[in-house]
């Protein structure tokens with residue numbers, strides 16, 4: 001289950017950030033996840049609870065915001081939301097496209113004391 005490894009790095013980054021700001025408590029961590037990042041939100045939340053125990057993160061909430069993947073057509077340069085990887089351009093029907101976003105995963109913000 002690769003969500004565990006992902007969660008561990010999120011927790012690590014969050015704790016390091018909090019330590020840098022001399023936080024006493026972390027209330028929530030907001031995570032942006034691209035729709036093509038290949039992670040299951042429920043699994044992340046489950047692992048987060050386990051990974052955050054006995055740390056500043058204990059009791060905090062993991063908020064997951066999904067970012068809709070977008071592609072740019074190589075033929076007509078139209079940008080369109082990518083709901084599945086085999087989608088064609090809605091303007092010219094070309095299948096040649098580049099991914100604009102959708103695979104990223106990063107901490108967007110943290111609420112700390």
Ligand SMILES: [Zn+2]
Nearest residue numbers: 073076089092
């Ligand atoms: Zn096109």
